[in-house]
Amino acid sequence: MIIDLRSDTVTKPTKEMLDAMMSAEVGDDVFKEDPTVNALEERLAKMFGKPKALFFPSGSMANQTAIKLHTSPGEQVICDKYAHIYNYEAGGVAFNSGVSCNLIDGHRGMFTSQQVIQSINPSDFYYSQTSLVEVENTTNKGGGACWDFQELERIKTVCDSHNLGYHLDGARLWNALVAKKETTKQYGQVFDTISVCLSKGLGCPIGSVLIGDEVIMKKSIHLRKIFGGNMRQVGYLAAAGLYALDNNLDRLAEDHKKAKEIGAILFDLSIIKKVEPIETNIVIFELESHVDEGEFIQQLADKDIHIIGMGSNKLRVVTHLDYTDEMHERLLAILNEF
Known part of the structure; x- marks a missing residue:
């Protein structure tokens, strides 16, 4: 998956x-x-x-x-x-x-x-x-x-x-x-x-x-x-x-809910320096300075999870129509492993 x-x-x-x-x-x-x-x-x-x-x-x-x-x-x-x-x-x-x-x-x-x-x-x-x-x-x-x-x-x-x-x-x-x-x-x-x-x-x-x-x-x-x-x-x-x-308009609320749940997990991780306020479907977060951005992205990619780097140890996650409940549960579990 x-x-x-x-x-x-x-x-x-x-x-x-x-x-x-x-x-x-x-x-x-x-x-x-x-x-x-x-x-x-x-x-x-x-x-x-x-x-x-x-x-x-x-x-x-x-x-x-x-x-x-x-x-x-x-x-x-x-x-x-x-x-x-x-x-x-x-x-x-x-x-x-x-x-x-x-x-x-x-x-x-x-x-x-x-x-x-x-x-x-x-x-x-x-x-x-x-x-x-x-x-x-x-x-x-x-x-x-x-x-x-x-x-x-x-x-x-x-x-x-x-x-x-x-x-x-x-x-x-x-x-x-x-x-x-x-x-x-x-x-x-x-x-x-x-x-x-x-x-x-x-x-x-x-x-x-x-x-x-x-x-x-x-x-x-x-x-x-x-x-x-x-x-x-x-x-x-x-x-x-x-x-x-x-x-597909009203269902956008589902994307927003999932984004906030991802943000809540990230907020509690010791390797995360900051999570930007989440209002809609975009999650921007910053890794602690001792964490390598490329290595973090690769660790997720090795588990078939793909996110985007923004430079300066900032990364972005965007929820959407094709991001299912099953995917969401798997992502949250993997993030908790960090």
């Missing part, structure tokens, strides 16, 4: 999801004639109370499109130093949009409205013009932390008063919604654009969707084409998203 906890992206479609995919009605999406992808886009737009949604092959492409929609070359995006768009999207902010990032030193990937105010550049001609604030919820490098929604509203007020765009990288927003008992409509009212991922917590094989207001989304399909993301009979993939929205 292989236990893969490197990421929630390692899941494979269930038989039921595959059945939904194989029975999907499809057409040419470049002509907007694929009824299944149209249905997915319409459903997500309605869920967030927005007029437009567009299916993308990846979350990075959806985020990169949003950044380009909000900015012009030479301008600047405000985001946290842990932001996915800065750390894990291959420099796409600079390459695709010609903009730079003004990094906020936040807390676990989150920052305050006051920090945003302090990060907005003066209007003098020799400064890069600030044009966008980007938020990630939940925060990946922050250990699956969830934002305080009232802080997000306060940042929105700052964006409105300074004429700034407001984008949400919601790759794991579904986890935040379940953990905090919040709604998609709340987020739709606050953000101009929102990207949501279907292939992480919801267990789809591929896909993200960018959702937004009418004016800002007008060029989104053109930019998707430029980035090479226009597809044909994509309804087979969109059907997985529709199935996941019907069946």
Whole structure:
């Protein structure tokens, strides 16, 4: 039994999801004639109370499109130093949009409205013009932390008063919604654009969707084409998203529960220096300085348990749809042996 906890992206479609995919009605999406992808886009737009949604092959492409929609070359995006768009999207902010990032030193990937105010550049001609604030919820490098929604509203007020765009990288927003008992409509009212991922917590094989207001989304399909993301009979993939929205949202609470139980075991181990607070499905922990990170990972791998190293003796575990109760009991038992 292989236990893969490197990421929630390692899941494979269930038989039921595959059945939904194989029975999907499809057409040419470049002509907007694929009824299944149209249905997915319409459903997500309605869920967030927005007029437009567009299916993308990846979350990075959806985020990169949003950044380009909000900015012009030479301008600047405000985001946290842990932001996915800065750390894990291959420099796409600079390459695709010609903009730079003004990094906020936040807390676990989150920052305050006051920090945003302090990060907005003066209007003098020799400064890069600030044009966008980007938020990630939940925060990946922050250990699956969830934002305080009232802080997000306060940042929105700052964006409105300074004429700034407001984008949400919601790759794991579904986890935040379940953990905090919040709604998609709340987020739709606050953000101009929102990207949501279907292939992480919801267990789809591929896909993200960018959702937004009418004016800002007008060029989104053109930019998707430029980035090479226009597809044909994509309804087979969109059907997985529709199935996941019907069946895999509420069960995210199970992933959160298991993550907290893993964290509780780690907290009591003498070789563990620190376990970050656990709110959703990500567990980040730090080994004591005398423990070799590579050796610890290998010891688990020898028992068919796979986790990911983050450097500096920090490691990450991510629970997900394919991590069963049986796997969970085995992992807890093995951790207790340490």
